[in-house]
Amino acid sequence: MPLVSMRQLLDEAAKGGYGVGAFNVNDMEQIQAIMMAARQTKSPVIVQASRGARAFAEDLYLFKLIQAAAELNPDIPIAMHQDHGNSFETCKSAIALGYTSVMMDGSLKEDGKTPSTFEENVEVTRRVVDYAHERGVTVEGEIGVLGGVEDGHGAGGTGLEHITDPDQAVEFAERTGVDALAIAIGTSHGAYKFNKKPDGSVLKMDVLIAIHNRLPHTHLVMHGSSSVPKELQDIVNEYGGSLKPTWGVPIEEIQLGIRNGVRKVNVDTDNRLAMTGAIRKVLWTQPEKFDPRDYMKPAREAMAKVVSERMTEFGQAGHAGDYTPIPISEMAAGYKSGKLDTRPSVAAH
C-alpha cells in the first residue's frame, strides 16, 4: 500500500471515535517494532521523524525503510509525518522526500527554542499549508507552547507557561486552515513530565475540552503523551540505569482526550524506555554477549509490546482494513476544490 495521507487517517479516526498513536522512529528496529504491533493489532499507524531523527538516519535511509514497511505491510495504512518542523524549508524537504504529512511548529522561532509571536506562527504555518495542500500533504500546526526539550527542540519549562488559549486556537485554525492542531495543556517532551501523578492543576484537560467544544471539526493532537509507566522505569533502573522517579500522562486522561477530539497521540519516551530496559537487561545479565542482535532483538520486541498496548488503548486496533487509501493527488484536488477545508467558518456549514 502506498503511504497514506495523515488527514485521511485522522478523518477516519474521527468517524470511528478513536485516536491514532504517532510513534517516533530513528532506525530500522523501531520501524519494525511499530509494524509488528500494527500487524498484530490490525492498526492504521502514524510513523514520525523529528529533525534529529532525519539527521541521525541521513534522511534517505529512514525514508527508504518506511517505504519498505509500506511494501511489506500492504494491509496497513501508514502515514509518514515530519515531527516539529521548525521552518518552511524543513517541511518542504520532507514533502520532497515523500512524507505524507508535516508539522509546522510555528509556536517557536526557527531556532526551535524561542517562543514566537502569534502573528509569526500564523504566517509561517499558512505558508506551509498553502504549499503542502497543493501537493495533497497534511499539515499539523501548534498553538501554545509545549514544555520540555527533545532532540534539541523545545522551549524548556514545565509546559504550564504557555497553555493554549481557546480563542487563539479558533483564530489560528481559521487563519491557517491546518488539518490538525497540537495544543499545549501542560504536557512536555521527555521522561520528566510530572513529579507526581498529574491532576487538573498541571494537566489541563478542561482546556482541551474547551478547545474541542469551540473547534469540533479540528483534529486535536496531544504531544508529550507517553505514560512513562513505572514498570518500564524499574527495568532500566534494575539493570544499572539511574532514572529519577517521574510520571507521564495517564492512559485514562489520553482516553478522555480521545473522547474530546484528540485524534493523534504522540508517544516516544515509552518506546525509548522499553528498548533501553531490554538492552540493559541483556548487557547486565549476560556480559559475555557482544552481537548487537542479541540485544536489539529483545529491544525491538519490548518496543513492539508497548506500541501494541497503546494501539489497543487508543482504539485504533482493528481499524486497518476500514478504508482504501485516497491517492495523494486526489487529496490535492480535494483541498483545491474546498472539499477538505477545515476552517471553522466553513466546516460548521
Ligand SMILES: [Zn+2]
Ligand atoms: Zn512534540
